Amino acid sequence: MNDTYVHGYDQRENIRLQDQASTLVDLLHSDTLFPAGSRVLEAGCGVGAQTITLAKNSPEAHITSIDISAASVAEAKEKIESEGFSNVCFQQDDIFNLSFEPKSFDHIFVCFVLEHLARPAKALNCLKFFLKTAGTITVIEGDHGSSYFYPDSEAAHKAIQCQVELQKRAGGNANIGRELYPLLNAVGFSSIHVSPRMVYVDSSKPRLVEGFTKNTFTAMIEGVRGSSINAGLIDEKTFDDGIRGLYRTTETDGVFCYTFFKAIATK
Amino acid sequence: MNDTYVHGYDQRENIRLQDQASTLVDLLHSDTLFPAGSRVLEAGCGVGAQTITLAKNSPEAHITSIDISAASVAEAKEKIESEGFSNVCFQQDDIFNLSFEPKSFDHIFVCFVLEHLARPAKALNCLKFFLKTAGTITVIEGDHGSSYFYPDSEAAHKAIQCQVELQKRAGGNANIGRELYPLLNAVGFSSIHVSPRMVYVDSSKPRLVEGFTKNTFTAMIEGVRGSSINAGLIDEKTFDDGIRGLYRTTETDGVFCYTFFKAIATK
Numbered sequence: 001m002n003d004t005y006v007h008g009y010d011q012r013e014n015i016r017l018q019d020q021a022s023t024l025v026d027l028l029h030s031d032t033l034f035p036a037g038s039r040v041l042e043a044g045c046g047v048g049a050q051t052i053t054l055a056k057n058s059p060e061a062h063i064t065s066i067d068i069s070a071a072s073v074a075e076a077k078e079k080i081e082s083e084g085f086s087n088v089c090f091q092q093d094d095i096f097n098l099s100f101e102p103k104s105f106d107h108i109f110v111c112f113v114l115e116h117l118a119r120p121a122k123a124l125n126c127l128k129f130f131l132k133t134a135g136t137i138t139v140i141e142g143d144h145g146s147s148y149f150y151p152d153s154e155a156a157h158k159a160i161q162c163q164v165e166l167q168k169r170a171g172g173n174a175n176i177g178r179e180l181y182p183l184l185n186a187v188g189f190s191s192i193h194v195s196p197r198m199v200y201v202d203s204s205k206p207r208l209v210e211g212f213t214k215n216t217f218t219a220m221i222e223g224v225r226g227s228s229i230n231a232g233l234i235d236e237k238t239f240d241d242g243i244r245g246l247y248r249t250t251e252t253d254g255v256f257c258y259t260f261f262k263a264i265a266t267k
Numbered sequence: 268m269n270d271t272y273v274h275g276y277d278q279r280e281n282i283r284l285q286d287q288a289s290t291l292v293d294l295l296h297s298d299t300l301f302p303a304g305s306r307v308l309e310a311g312c313g314v315g316a317q318t319i320t321l322a323k324n325s326p327e328a329h330i331t332s333i334d335i336s337a338a339s340v341a342e343a344k345e346k347i348e349s350e351g352f353s354n355v356c357f358q359q360d361d362i363f364n365l366s367f368e369p370k371s372f373d374h375i376f377v378c379f380v381l382e383h384l385a386r387p388a389k390a391l392n393c394l395k396f397f398l399k400t401a402g403t404i405t406v407i408e409g410d411h412g413s414s415y416f417y418p419d420s421e422a423a424h425k426a427i428q429c430q431v432e433l434q435k436r437a438g439g440n441a442n443i444g445r446e447l448y449p450l451l452n453a454v455g456f457s458s459i460h461v462s463p464r465m466v467y468v469d470s471s472k473p474r475l476v477e478g479f480t481k482n483t484f485t486a487m488i489e490g491v492r493g494s495s496i497n498a499g500l501i502d503e504k505t506f507d508d509g510i511r512g513l514y515r516t517t518e519t520d521g522v523f524c525y526t527f528f529k530a531i532a533t534k
Contacts, residue, residue, distance in 0.1 A: 145415050146524070150445045152412070178417045181469040182520035192471060196524070200463045202448040253449035257413070257463070257526070 024212065027197050028111075028140055028260060029053045036060030038106040043095050043127055044068075044113030048076030054109060055085040064105075066093035095123050103132045111140040114183070118171035125187045131267045137189060139263045143177030146198075146259035147217070153245025155238050159221050162228035162239070169231075177261035189265035197260040203252045213256040218246040291479065294464050295378075295407055295527060296320045303327030305373040310362050310394055311335075311380030315343030321376060322352040331372075333360035362390050370399045378407040381450070385438035392454045398534045404456060406530045410444030413465075413526035414484070420512025422505050426488050429495035429506070436498075444528035456532035464527040470519045480523040485513040 032054065034040045038061045045051050045065035054063055065080075067073045070092040077090040093099055095113070108127050114120040124137070131137060144164050149156070167174040176183075177196075184192045201208040222243055228234050234242075249256045299321065301307045305328045312318050312332035321330055332347075334340045337359040344357040360366055362380070375394050381387040391404070398404060411431050416423070434441040443450075444463075451459045468475040489510055495501050501509075516523045 143415075145419070148410075148412050148445060150449065152442070175415075175419070178415060178522050178524060181471070181522055182417065185470075185520065194467065194469060196465050196467045198463050198465050198526070200461065202461060203452075204448070204459060253452065255445050255448055257445060259465070259524070 024199070024216075024260070025053050027199065028262060029057060032057055032109070032138060034058035034061035034063075034107050038062070039104065040064070040107045040109060041066070041100075041105040041127075041130065042109045042111075043123075044110060045073070045076050045090070046112070047072050048079045050109075050111045051076055051080055051088060052083060052085075055080060055083075055088050059087060061087065061107075063088040064100075065090050066095075066098070068092070068094050096126050098126065098130055100130050102129055103135075104130050106132055106135050108135070108137045110137065112142065114139065115141050115167065115174060115176045116170070116172040120173070120176065120179075121183055121186050124183060124189075128187060128189070128267055133267055135267050137184070137263075137265050137267070139180055139184070139265075140260060141177040141180060142258070142260050143175050145175040146177065146257070148257050149246070149249040150253075150255040151245075151248060153242065153248065155241035156245030156249075157242070158234055159228075159239050159242025159246070162231075162233045163221055163224050165233055166224055166227055166231065177259065180261050180263040184263055184265045189267060192263060192265040194261055194263045197262055199256075199258045199260070201249075201256040203250075203254065209250045209256075212258070213250050214247070217256070217258060218243065218250075221246065291466070291483075291527070292320050294466065295529060296324060299324055299376070299405060301325035301328035301330075301374050305329070306371065307331070307374045307376060308333070308367075308372040308394075308397065309376045309378075310390075311377060312340070312343050312357070313379070314339050315346045317376075317378045318343055318347055318355060319350060319352075322347060322350075322355050326354060328354065328374075330355040331367075332357050333362075333365070335359070335361050363393050365393065365397055367397050369396055370402075371397050373399055373402050375402070375404045377404065379409070381406065382408050382434065382441060382443045383437070383439040387440070387443065387446075388450055388453050391450060391456075395454060395456070395534055400534055402534050404451070404530075404532050404534070406447055406451070406532075407527060408444040408447060409525070409527050410442050412442040413444065413524070415524050416513070416516040417520075417522040418512075418515060420509065420515065422508035423512030423516075424509070425501055426495075426506050426509025426513070429498075429500045430488055430491050432500055433491055433494055433498065444526065447528050447530040451530055451532045456534060459530060459532040461528055461530045464529055466523075466525045466527070468517075468523040470517075470521065476517045476523075479525070480517050481514070484523070484525060485510065485517075488513060 040061050040063045042065040045067045051065050065088055073090050073092045080088050108131055117123050144160055164174040181194045199212055201213050225239055307328050307330045309332040312334045318332050332355055340357050340359045347355050375398055384390050411427055431441040448461045466479055468480050492506055
């Protein structure tokens with residue numbers, strides 16, 4: 001889990017995550033609203049990129065945000081407090097070995113976490129133990145295999161595939177979005193509803209061209225240049241051609257598509 | 268344009284198109300409504316798969332449906348009349364050489380047509396000539412490159428790629444959906460709005476599993492087995508493995524994703 005691509009453990013990556021969350025916040029989170037008085041666990045909060053939105057959208061819920069990284073938790077806590085929110089408690093904790101009482105939460109929220117885990121089904125099973133009967137789990141993940149664009153570029157697909165392969169070698173799965181239904185089904189959740197959240201970007205949407213295609217997706221792929229070349233996954237020229245191919249999709253006649261998946265299920 | 272995959276010129280394909288239209292009708296057409304008294308041109312009506320929905324959704328519009336194939340026009344006419352609709356006129360005509368007066372129409376509707384044309388921008392330009400100033404064009408196309416699924420299958424992607432390659436060799440473009448914005452922009456339409464219509468299918472949606480993944484998409488790919496093998500694009504085993512891979516996505520733990528693109532623009 002120490003490769004440079006892993007979310008939340010690297011300064012540049014942290015900035016990217018912030019950009020991502022502020023650009024995509026409506027698309028992903030506008031329908032994530034927890035009732036007053038409900039107890040909500042955010043599992044894997046990282047540096048708090050999504051915590052801000054949780055706290056803002058559900059001001060009267062009692063949110064507990066945990067992450068395995070004490071440094072990330074500290075950063076998330078500082079961020080939330082500096083924004084003036086007081087409805088979030090933070091603690092360092094491990095999804096696979098949580099320190100709460102069983103059935104402590106009405107709702108669990110997991111965003112951009114399963115993609116990094118070698119045993120995502122086990123993680124969901126562990127979390128389920130802390131959910132009340134009839135409580136809900138909300139899971140949001142991306143899927144790099146959902147990327148396509150105009151003009152098409154074979155080199156760009158190869159560069160993206162480097163990120164997928166590096167994440168796989170670190171035990172994760174960059175294409176996990178499409179798997180949310182079978183994963184939740186396999187661990188016994190019911191009333192599973194998966195809602196794809198497609199980001200469609202053409203030049204009539206300059207904010208998404210900058211905020212998503214360039215500064216989120218392409219920046220993320222650019223970030224694995226060194227690791228990919230060092231690992232022998234690709235040569236420099238092909239990688240750089242791929243990055244140029246991704247930037248090419250941000251011109252006036254370009255189009256970029258990517259899909260996140262949001263699942264809600266009941267215990 | 269005579270390969271077996273081409274829509275509307277082959278009996279089995281006709282049936283598939285009917286299934287497709289009746290399964291996807293809400294997704295694609297529920298927001299296609301033309302006002303009373305408006306003159307609407309459906310360019311490339313084929314055997315009338317979409318004409319039924321146009322006539323039903325806009326009962327007081329005056330619809331003119333044309334196709335280059337006289338046989339298809341005759342079949343479409345019979346179908347519409349047998350359903351009791353009287354708001355559609357049919358005629359055999361060529362998109363590149365239409366027989367109407369300039370600016371004859373308030374709205375133009377083009378669905379699953381551009382994918383078959385070697386010069387889609389020219390077609391749009393020809394159509395524009397017959398649209399009144401401030402009239403709208405609605406264009407709907409699929410994009411085979413938008414297909415992905417769980418479990419993933421390399422053979423399935425190869426089988427899909429055969430369809431893409433055959434369509435390309437016939438002068439078409441099976442991945443044209445993502446290009447609608449640049450195409451409409453290039454021929455001078457304004458206020459272009461592209462709305463992706465993603466078909467997400469998991470086993471909680473048995474109607475889509477049958478109606479879309481099996482009977483529309485996989486049936487279409489199965490339909491090019493002979494042509495693909497004859498053209499030397501793939502070997503029998505890989506193709507058949509690919510089809511099995513597509514059926515595999517229709518099991519309880521499978522997921523299938525495909526995106527249509529619907530564009531509306533103004534002259």
